[in-house]
Amino acid sequence: SAVISQKPSRDICQRGTSLTIQCQVDSQVTMMFWYRQQPGQSLTLIATANQGSEATYESGFVIDKFPISRPNLTFSTLTVSNMSPEDSSIYLCSVSEVGTGELFFGEGSRLTVL
Amino acid sequence: EDKVVQSPLSLVVHEGDTVTLNCSYEVTNFRSLLWYKQEKKAPTFLFMLTSSGIEKKSGRLSSILDKKELFSILNITATQTGDSAVYLCASSGGSNYKLTFGKGTLLTVNP
Numbered sequence: 001s002a003v004i005s006q007k008p009s010r011d012i013c014q015r016g017t018s019l020t021i022q023c024q025v026d027s028q029v030t031m032m033f034w035y036r037q038q039p040g041q042s043l044t045l046i047a048t049a050n051q052g053s054e055a056t057y058e059s060g061f062v063i064d065k066f067p068i069s070r071p072n073l074t075f076s077t078l079t080v081s082n083m084s085p086e087d088s089s090i091y092l093c094s095v096s097e098v099g100t101g102e103l104f105f106g107e108g109s110r111l112t113v114l
Numbered sequence: 115e116d117k118v119v120q121s122p123l124s125l126v127v128h129e130g131d132t133v134t135l136n137c138s139y140e141v142t143n144f145r146s147l148l149w150y151k152q153e154k155k156a157p158t159f160l161f162m163l164t165s166s167g168i169e170k171k172s173g174r175l176s177s178i179l180d181k182k183e184l185f186s187i188l189n190i191t192a193t194q195t196g197d198s199a200v201y202l203c204a205s206s207g208g209s210n211y212k213l214t215f216g217k218g219t220l221l222t223v224n225p
Contacts, residue, residue: 033212105158
């Protein structure tokens with residue numbers, strides 16, 4: 001399975017600021033996804049990061065709040081913009097194995113907004 | 115809307131016990147059902163099931179899918195304290211491998 005590295009691992013941010021989370025994969029992957037896990041909740045898909053085109057966002061998530069880049073097949077970034085305490089979550093990058101559908105996760109980025 | 119429901123939400127057992135975790139799903143164009151173990155931040159992949167009635171096994175963990183009843187179970191035998199974690203069930207449907215997750219079962223194994 002692919003090795004997925006995320007950074008930062010954790011951060012504490014001030015309200016109104018923005019933070020960019022990076023996801024690096026050790027092999028080329030077609031499908032990359034960004035998930036959010038709010039405290040005590042399960043994982044919710046934010047968007048699918050598409051290489052060379054705009055990300056596909058799920059209901060309730062918009063590009064202005066969560067801009068995503070995917071410049072190549074091994075790297076993606078998620079920015080959490082104009083943060084509020086409600087954005088305090090774990091943000092997880094994931095990739096899908098082509099053909100099998102197995103989904104693997106990065107280590108996650110724990111974000112706390114004060 | 116796709117839905118995955120896990121039960122129980124939490125479970126406390128003693129080392130050596132056997133546990134069964136449940137997962138029911140309603141997913142359009144079902145492709146697969148996946149189980150994950152989450153201890154700190156990142157969920158760790160356990161199993162993916164696509165065929166009904168075929169058990170997948172890894173050590174003390176096993177899982178089976180019933181596509182007729184839209185149901186899966188995860189069994190853990192001879193539990194150890196290291197099995198303490200949240201176990202997540204997720205189902206994929208459609209063409210983009212999007213996963214819908216359940217809320218998870220918090221398993222606590224006491225010595």
